[in-house]
Amino acid sequence: MRGFQLHKPYLIVVIGIPGSGKTEFATKFADTFQSFPINIKELVDYGMNIGDATKFALKLFNSISRTEQTIVFEGITGNIAERQKLVQLAKSKGYEPVFVWLQLEPSLARERSAKKSADNPYPISDEYFNHLVKQFVPPERKEKAKIVVISGVHTYASQAKTVLHHLTNERPDSQRSKAKIVEKRTIKPPART
Numbered sequence: 001m002r003g004f005q006l007h008k009p010y011l012i013v014v015i016g017i018p019g020s021g022k023t024e025f026a027t028k029f030a031d032t033f034q035s036f037p038i039n040i041k042e043l044v045d046y047g048m049n050i051g052d053a054t055k056f057a058l059k060l061f062n063s064i065s066r067t068e069q070t071i072v073f074e075g076i077t078g079n080i081a082e083r084q085k086l087v088q089l090a091k092s093k094g095y096e097p098v099f100v101w102l103q104l105e106p107s108l109a110r111e112r113s114a115k116k117s118a119d120n121p122y123p124i125s126d127e128y129f130n131h132l133v134k135q136f137v138p139p140e141r142k143e144k145a146k147i148v149v150i151s152g153v154h155t156y157a158s159q160a161k162t163v164l165h166h167l168t169n170e171r172p173d174s175q176r177s178k179a180k181i182v183e184k185r186t187i188k189p190p191a192r193t
Contacts, residue, residue, distance in 0.1 A: 010070045010167060011061075011090035013145070015077045016102035017133050018124060019113030021152035022074050025102060028156050029163065030072040036064045040075025045121065058089065065093040079137045087145050097145035100163055104152030106133060 012035070014026040023039065030037035038060055043053035054076050064071055076082045083099065090097040104112075109129075116123045124132075139147045148166045150159045 007168070009065075009068045009095045011086065011095040011097045012070065012072045012100055012163075013077050013083065013086055013097060014072065014074045014100050014102065015083070015139065016104065016152065017106065017109050017136050018129055019109035019111070019120075019152075020102040020104040021112075022102050023119050025100070025150070025156065025159055026072045026074040029100075029160060032160060033070060035070040035072050036067075038064075038071060038073045038075070043075075061089065062093070065095060068094070071095070078132070078135050080140065080143060083139065083143055083145070087143060091144075098163075098167065099139045099143070099145050099147045101139055101147060101149045102152045102159075103149060109133075109152070 012026075012029070014022045014029075016022050023041065026037060026039065029035065038057050040050070040053045040057050043056060044050055048056065057073070057075060061071060061073070073086065077086070077099075087097045110126065113120065113129050114123050114126065139145070141147070146166065148163050150162050
């Protein structure tokens with residue numbers, strides 16, 4: 001898969017509850033497809049407060065967007081208002097926004113987020129985990145971004161294949177409108193009397 005280039009620039013926004021595998025997926029996907037990663041949690045780990053990290057990440061997106069390369073974004077994405085700001089910014093820069101939602105059973109996610117590891121140098125308490133889960137709002141179609149759902153327990157290869165399938169199997173607008181026309185012309189058999 002190395003060296004594969006997507007046919008248009010995407011802003012891939014990785015979302016999910018803590019411990020669902022967002023960081024691991026985002027890091028590997030960005031590396032595999034030579035995309036630019038932006039991770040707010042990483043900026044906070046380097047000492048920035050969340051507000052400064054968010055502002056810096058958005059400035060970074062503005063700068064990187066000039067390259068028209070796909071960007072993988074992780075952070076500030078737990079609710080609709082936060083995601084809508086990213087969708088508007090992405091579209092204003094000519095990017096196609098895509099939400100990759102990693103889903104995982106909350107009990108397993110809690111277990112993962114409480115363990116210290118290379119991917120999770122700062123484990124979180126059960127109380128904070130519960131707070132973040134309550135704040136998380138699942139993505140909705142009205143957010144005007146493609147939504148790809150993947151499992152947090154599947155292998156990275158399986159996850160990447162699913163996301164790539166959704167990114168590369170888009171029908172052009174002309175095919176979409178033809179499909180709608182065909183659906184409207186469907187002939188129903190006459191009712192029996």
